[in-house]
Amino acid sequence: MTSPTLSIGEAVASLLRDGLPVRLEAYDGSSAGPPDADITLELVSERGLSYLLTAPGDLGMARAYVSGDLRVHGVHPGDPYDAMRLLQSHLRFRAPSPGEALTLVRGLVSGVGLGVLKPPPPPPQEHLPRWRRTVEGLRHSLSRDAEVIAHHYDVSNAFYELVLGPSMAYTCAVYPDADATLEQAQAEKFDLVCRKLGLRPGQRLLDVGCGWGGMVRHAARHYGVQALGVTLSREQASYAKEAIDRDGLGDLAEVRHSDYRDVLEGDFDAISSIGLTEHIGVKQYPAYFGFLRDRLRPRGRLLNHCITRHDNRPRETGAFIDRYVFPDGELTGSGTIITAAQDAGLEVVHEENLRHHYALTLRDWCRNLVGSWDAAVAEVGEGTARVWGLYMAGSRLAFERNEIQLHQVLAVRTDEDGRDGFPLRPSW
Incomplete structure (x- = not known):
């Protein structure tokens, strides 16, 4: 049985307990969250979605934001404090079951393409992962x-x-x-x-x-x-x-x-x-x-x-x-x-x-x-x-x-x- 096609906005909304405290607008034309929100997150490219999917958590968010693939409207990029405080205080994800997670990924891939599951190169500002640094030298050596x-x-x-x-x-x-x-x-x-x-x-x-x-x-x-x-x-x-x-x-x-x-x-x-x-x-x-x-x-x-x-x-x-x-x-x-x-x-x-x-x-x-x-x-x-x-x-x-x-x-x-x-x- 094929999975229903999902937009980015639908996929994000399905993972939230209490809805989005900000507006989300995605490059596939979908959206989620209140239309009159003071702060809008704009996912501007497939690469940004790939960052989010292939490095879940703060690393994927950081990669998308630093590269400019995730833009935050309503705050200055030199001080996104208000957006971060709002998200930390009110953004609550729920944990889907393994079967639900698989259906969700299939539906999203069906909607936006398989390419989003391929990890893009990280932004140039990113340092080597810890394991590669260990290979190149002992931690805290001179x-x-x-x-x-x-x-x-x-x-x-x-x-x-x-x-x-x-x-x-x-x-x-x-x-x-x-x-x-x-x-x-x-x-x-x-x-x-x-x-x-x-x-x-x-x-x-x-x-x-x-x-x-x-x-x-x-x-x-x-x-x-x-x-x-x-x-x-x-x-x-x-x-x-x-x-x-x-x-x-x-x-x-x-x-x-x-x-x-x-x-x-x-x-x-x-x-x-x-x-x-x-x-x-x-x-x-x-x-x-x-x-x-x-x-x-x-x-x-x-x-x-x-x-x-x-x-x-x-x-x-x-x-x-x-x-x-x-x-x-x-x-x-x-x-x-x-x-x-x-x-x-x-x-x-x-x-x-x-x-x-x-x-x-x-x-x-x-x-x-x-x-x-x-x-x-x-x-x-x-x-x-x-x-x-x-x-x-x-x-x-x-x-x-x-x-x-x-x-x-x-x-x-x-x-x-x-x-x-x-x-x-x-x-x-």
């Missing part, structure tokens, strides 16, 4: 870490300036109040780290994963410390060196294009790690915290600032983030990070969750991308710009929903007598 960091951070300094603003800080800002600007909040973040580390003139600071040198320059300029930063991104190191020279901080600040594991100096008074731990790998935490502890003098402090999960259960990163944003990135809960620091011989004296601040940071980055969209597309292409809008808006939702968090963990290497050099109450 060479593989350098390659995946370059994939994300060596996009274009000009593009990052458009998104991040003058601070060139690509980590969670700290908003002193609700009306603070992004630049004020980034300055407050760097200053909070300096205050927690108790920096004073003449001390030595190591900033691992230093990015474009924001922390190094802030600590040198405002606290008079000798600051060394290291980054695996050649583009970041080049930018940071120019900024240090421009600011006249060459006698205090230095940035190297280097893996943090290649730092030979020791006896630092303080170490800051702002946004690096996400790239380390959970299995590498013992070596990571052990290495940093060994670089501290007795009573030297470590501030670890990183994205965390809301629990400590192990799980893989989602396909979209792993393929398009942070290849090999890993997240875990703050409890795992604190445990690893303690097991490495560090005393953890304070921790703080700043997840609401990261949601605000991502909101402001999206605003910057929207405001400079034409320049961003001219710099990196529309596909890459779409990746960033999608990733930042989705991350904002995840922080708001407490799916991920941002923790600062402050630790110290105590001396032989157990003294840590901290006052009885926090000074920051």
Whole structure:
């Protein structure tokens, strides 16, 4: 018995529990959802449908969206937050039986053709799948870490300036109040780290994963410390060196294009790690915290600032983030990070969750991308710009929903007598 022919709109509608919260319009002329919806999803080509069918879930959606085969009307591509919030809150799929699923596929193929079941090549912005990266190098080896960091951070300094603003800080800002600007909040973040580390003139600071040198320059300029930063991104190191020279901080600040594991100096008074731990790998935490502890003098402090999960259960990163944003990135809960620091011989004296601040940071980055969209597309292409809008808006939702968090963990290497050099109450 032949299956009834189905349009794309009919197929989608049959899989939903409560109907579509948005309008869907497909290239075969079919549609679904309320005609007066504020947001419309337009599936413009057979390739887009192939992406959705051959890579179900967030990866297929991302491929169709990044390639331009799935367009979202009613929101700006630099900030699809409203569409993503609506879909996450109200889109409910039901699980068809195996027999029903087969009938559905047959009916759809009968309507649009067998070609939709052939996987198209992924968009050029997509990184290799995890198994192919493993073939080409051990996860979190020096060479593989350098390659995946370059994939994300060596996009274009000009593009990052458009998104991040003058601070060139690509980590969670700290908003002193609700009306603070992004630049004020980034300055407050760097200053909070300096205050927690108790920096004073003449001390030595190591900033691992230093990015474009924001922390190094802030600590040198405002606290008079000798600051060394290291980054695996050649583009970041080049930018940071120019900024240090421009600011006249060459006698205090230095940035190297280097893996943090290649730092030979020791006896630092303080170490800051702002946004690096996400790239380390959970299995590498013992070596990571052990290495940093060994670089501290007795009573030297470590501030670890990183994205965390809301629990400590192990799980893989989602396909979209792993393929398009942070290849090999890993997240875990703050409890795992604190445990690893303690097991490495560090005393953890304070921790703080700043997840609401990261949601605000991502909101402001999206605003910057929207405001400079034409320049961003001219710099990196529309596909890459779409990746960033999608990733930042989705991350904002995840922080708001407490799916991920941002923790600062402050630790110290105590001396032989157990003294840590901290006052009885926090000074920051």
